[in-house]
Every structure is written in structure tokens, then in C-alpha cells.
Amino acid sequence: MIALAVSWPLRHPRTTSTAAAGWLAWRASARVGYPGWWGLVALALVPVVVLAGWALIHRSSFRAHGWPRALGWLRRWTVYAPAWPLWMRRCHLTTRDENGRHLVPKLARVRCTPALDRLLVEVPIGATPETFVDAADQIANAARSEECRVRVESPGRVWIEIRRRDLLAKVVPVTPLPPDRLAFVDHGVQLGLRDDGLPWRVPVLDVHRLVAGRSRSGKGSLLWGEIIALAPAVAAGFVELVGIDPKGGMELAIGRDLFTRFVYSDPETMVDAIEAFADEMDARADQLRGVVRKFAVSEATPLKLLVIDELATLTLYAGPMVAARAERAIGRVLTKGAAVGFLVRGYVQDPRKDTVPMRGLFTHRVALGLDTPSEVDMVLGEGAHARGARADQIPLHAKGTAYELEDGNPEPYRVRAGFPTDDDIRAVAAAFPARRRDSLSADRSGAPADAVAPPVRSDNGRRGSGDKTLIPASLLAALADATENER
Numbered sequence: 001m002i003a004l005a006v007s008w009p010l011r012h013p014r015t016t017s018t019a020a021a022g023w024l025a026w027r028a029s030a031r032v033g034y035p036g037w038w039g040l041v042a043l044a045l046v047p048v049v050v051l052a053g054w055a056l057i058h059r060s061s062f063r064a065h066g067w068p069r070a071l072g073w074l075r076r077w078t079v080y081a082p083a084w085p086l087w088m089r090r091c092h093l094t095t096r097d098e099n100g101r102h103l104v105p106k107l108a109r110v111r112c113t114p115a116l117d118r119l120l121v122e123v124p125i126g127a128t129p130e131t132f133v134d135a136a137d138q139i140a141n142a143a144r145s146e147e148c149r150v151r152v153e154s155p156g157r158v159w160i161e162i163r164r165r166d167l168l169a170k171v172v173p174v175t176p177l178p179p180d181r182l183a184f185v186d187h188g189v190q191l192g193l194r195d196d197g198l199p200w201r202v203p204v205l206d207v208h209r210l211v212a213g214r215s216r217s218g219k220g221s222l223l224w225g226e227i228i229a230l231a232p233a234v235a236a237g238f239v240e241l242v243g244i245d246p247k248g249g250m251e252l253a254i255g256r257d258l259f260t261r262f263v264y265s266d267p268e269t270m271v272d273a274i275e276a277f278a279d280e281m282d283a284r285a286d287q288l289r290g291v292v293r294k295f296a297v298s299e300a301t302p303l304k305l306l307v308i309d310e311l312a313t314l315t316l317y318a319g320p321m322v323a324a325r326a327e328r329a330i331g332r333v334l335t336k337g338a339a340v341g342f343l344v345r346g347y348v349q350d351p352r353k354d355t356v357p358m359r360g361l362f363t364h365r366v367a368l369g370l371d372t373p374s375e376v377d378m379v380l381g382e383g384a385h386a387r388g389a390r391a392d393q394i395p396l397h398a399k400g401t402a403y404e405l406e407d408g409n410p411e412p413y414r415v416r417a418g419f420p421t422d423d424d425i426r427a428v429a430a431a432f433p434a435r436r437r438d439s440l441s442a443d444r445s446g447a448p449a450d451a452v453a454p455p456v457r458s459d460n461g462r463r464g465s466g467d468k469t470l471i472p473a474s475l476l477a478a479l480a481d482a483t484e485n486e487r
């Protein structure tokens with residue numbers, strides 16, 4: 001008992017000091033003649049005044065740090081603390097000590113983002129983080145929330161994320177063009193929004209990306225989101241795009257000027273282009289071997305992206321000969337390409353093994369709306385659905401909504417891609433055409449791409465410099481900021 005009386009205040013310094021300050025305020029105000037509770041009211045107003053002052057003086061830091069903590073504190077004591085023991089018992093998350101008493105996991109911290117309540121919980125001895133992962137749906141139900149996910153923070157501690165508001169319910173606007181055309185090298189590109197309100201960024205270098213989603217799930221917004229973000233680098237010759245569009249050019253033709261090579265005719269020609277891409281990769285490997293240890297993007301050695309819309313058309317439906325050649329050539333790039341700057345972006349409706357035999361070689365995978373939990377696991381890896389990637393539950397109308405796994409983080413994020421309109425794509429393609437256009441890139445009539453490319457207006461006469469007058473204002477925000485800074 002004595003040990004508990006000594007150790008409890010030490011283990012709960014904030015509660016102890018708040019109680020001590022309250023007692024002192026009550027005593028002090030009683031001594032000067034006021035009823036004691038005036039002191040308590042004054043004490044309670046201190047944090048309110050401090051927070052209001054902070055919000056007035058520095059709004060951005062208050063929103064980033066003050067508000068999440070203040071709201072977290074309030075919700076902790078009004079919502080979570082009173083219900084916590086009951087929730088833990090009903091969700092079978094308590095353990096028992098040697099005397100058979102229930103040990104309730106400790107709720108260590110509550111933080112609120114605009115959309116989520118994040119609860120840091122200490123996993124009691126005898127339980128495992130997986131017990132909490134498995135109970136995510138039960139916790140969501142207890143909190144009357146649509147979704148709950150559990151992330152392991154460190155051994156013995158988990159974050160329980162309970163969705164309070166769905167920030168992805170509305171269409172997310174397309175991300176403006178990056179102010180620095182080489183920003184993708186270090187920071188990847190922003191494709192949209194994560195459900196915790198943070199920007200959704202994906203890596204560009206070093207990853208081969210597979211995006212799977214049922215028909216009309218919004219694969220196009222992921223495809224174009226990355227290409228639009230890379231467009232200034234494409235025009236400057238730092239990135240080259242090879243587009244393969246087995247759907248007769250329906251998806252990619254609208255931005256064909258951005259592609260160094262664009263093929264959409266028969267399957268053999270498309271596989272020829274993929275094999276040529278793999279051969280070029282081998283040539284670059286020969287060129288760089290012994291010269292550099294790590295590939296760096298430059299005009300002499302641009303990053304090359306092979307963008308294949310509807311991969312299954314080549315690997316499944318084009319006949320065994322074409323499928324075998326496509327599989328071999330794509331497999332070559334997937335195994336060797338990242339080291340020399342040759343990367344693949346594959347888009348599929350059906351993620352089964354016979355559709356995408358080389359699925360496991362893609363290093364970054366995104367699951368848009370899919371039909372079954374097993375399809376989610378096929379895309380994101382075994383157990384992803386159980387850990388919260390409920391891509392099979394994405395409603396048909398929530399186009400562009402997806403789950404992705406970050407590198408090194410086994411828990412998925414729900415994200416929504418920004419939505420570029422056809423006009424956005426046309427404008428970016430006209431303003432940032434590829435610096436190098438392959439004369440082999442032919443349309444159905446056999447005319448070289450250069451012959452059919454529309455004339456490009458340019459602000460300083462140089463092709464590919466980026467004519468801002470052609471680009472919608474929504475896409476220009478970041479560029480305008482950068483220009484201001486440069487002045």
C-alpha cells in the first residue's frame with residue numbers, strides 16, 4: 001500500500017501536479033476570503049487563455065501542435081477514459097494477473113488529427129500487438145466509428161486509430177505541379193491525400209509500382225497524377241516516358257505529347273516496345289558498370305518509366321507467345337531496372353497470378369477498389385486485409401480511393417488520389433511535351449508521333465520549357481509560389 005502511494009504519483013506526474021495545483025489554488029483563494037472554488041475556476045481558465053493566446057499569435061503552430069493535444073486531452077477524459085475499461089474487457093483485450101484480476105491495457109496518450117483519434121496503448125504482459133490488430137473491428141464498433149486501424153509503434157506499444165471524420169469522402173483536387181522539377185528525386189510525388197489529412201506521397205525512384213483496381217475504380221487518376229507531377233522533368237529531359245496502351249490508346253492518347261514513345265496498336269508492337277525498353281536498360285547497365293555505383297538522374301541518363309495500362313491484355317489475353325515475351329521482358333526490367341533508372345508502372349483490373357505473374361516483383365503496390373479480401377492480399381501481400389486494408393469495401397462511387405503499404409510499415413494507409421480532368425492532362429501535355437520523341441512511336445496510321453504532335457506554344461521559344469498560360473490555375477499554384485520565391 002505504501003509502495004503504491006509512493007509509486008503512483010511518480011508514474012502519473014501530470015495528474016499528480018494538476019491535482020496539487022488545484023489543491024493549492026483552492027487553499028489560496030479560501031485564505032484570501034473567496035470561496036475556494038473560485039481558485040479552481042481561475043486555474044481551469046489558465047490553459048484556455050494560454051491556448052487562445054497561442055491560436056491568436058501563431059495559428060499554424062497551434063493547428064499543428066496545440067489543437068491536436070488540447071482536443072486529445074479533452075476527448076481522452078470525456079470520451080475514452082470513462083469507457084476504456086469496459087471496451088477492453090468486452091473486446092477481450094485485458095489479461096489477468098496471478099491473482100486472477102483483470103489488467104486493463106494502459107491508455108498512455110490520445111492525439112487528435114482532423115480526421116482520426118490516435119490512442120497510444122501499452123500492450124500488457126501476456127498480450128501481443130496482434131491481439132489488438134485482430135480486435136480492430138470490435139474497437140471500431142465500440143467507438144461507433146466506421147474504421148479503426150492498429151499500428152505497432154514500438155515493442156509493447158500500439159497506436160489505435162479511430163476514424164472520426166472521413167476526409168476522403170469528397171473528390172480530392174489534383175495536386176498542383178511541383179515547384180522544383182527534380183523534387184521527385186528526394187521526395188517522390190504527391191498523388192493526393194491520406195485519411196489522416198497528410199499529403200499522400202509516393203516514391204518515384206527505385207520502385208516499380210503496381211496499381212490494381214476493378215473497372216472504373218480510378219486507376220487513371222493515379223496514372224496521370226504521377227505523370228503530371230513529373231511533367232516539368234519530362235520537358236526538361238530528366239524523365240522519359242514510354243506508354244503502352246493496349247486499350248487502343250483510350251487512356252494515354254490524351255497526353256501523348258508527354259511520351260517519348262507511345263504504342264497502342266497491336267500486341268506484337270507493344271511487346272516489341274517493351275523488349276526495346278529492356279534492351280535499352282541492358283545498354284545503360286553496360287554504360288554505367290564500373291563508372292558509378294548509384295544511378296543519378298541527369299539529362300544524359302534520364303529516368304525511364306514504362307507505363308503499361310491494363311497489363312493483363314498483354315500477359316493473359318494476347319495469346320501465349322505474346323504473353324511469354326511480355327512476361328520475360330517486363331520481368332527483366334523488374335529485376336534489374338531500378339539500379340539503372342528503368343522503372344515499370346503497371347495498371348491492372350484483375351490482380352490474380354495468371355493475370356500478373358510477375359506481381360511479386362513490383363516493389364510498391366496500391367489497391368484501389370477490389371472485389372474480394374483475397375484480391376486485396378494478392379496486391380498488398382498476405383495479411384494486408386486483416387491489418388486493415390479493406391479495399392474490397394471501398395464503395396463504387398469513391399473513385400480514386402485506395403489502400404497502400406508504405407515501405408517498412410506493415411500497416412496500410414487509406415488514401416485518395418487527386419482527380420485530374422481531361423483538360424488538365426491536355427494542358428500539361430501541351431505545356432510540357434517530352435524533350436525527346438521517338439520516331440518509332442507511331443499511331444495506327446503509321447505516322448510518327450512527331451508528325452501528329454500539335455504545335456506547342458512556349459514562353460521563351462524553347463520547346464518544353466513549360467507554358468504557364470496553357471495550364472489551369474488549379475495546377476499552377478505551386479509553380480506560382482516558386483516563381484515568387486525566385487524573384
Ligand SMILES: Nc1ncnc2c1ncn2[C@@H]1O[C@H](COP(=O)(O)OP(=O)(O)OP(=O)(O)O)[C@@H](O)[C@H]1O
Pocket residue numbers: 171172213214215216217218219220221349399400401416417418419
Ligand atoms: N481520383 C478520382 N476522384 C474522383 N473521380 C475519379 C477519380 N479518378 C477517376 N474518377 C472518375 O471515375 C471514372 C473512372 O475512372 P478511370 O477511367 O480512371 O477508371 P479505371 O480504373 O481506369 O477504369 P478502367 O479500368 O475501366 O479503364 C472516371 O469517369 C472519372 O471521372
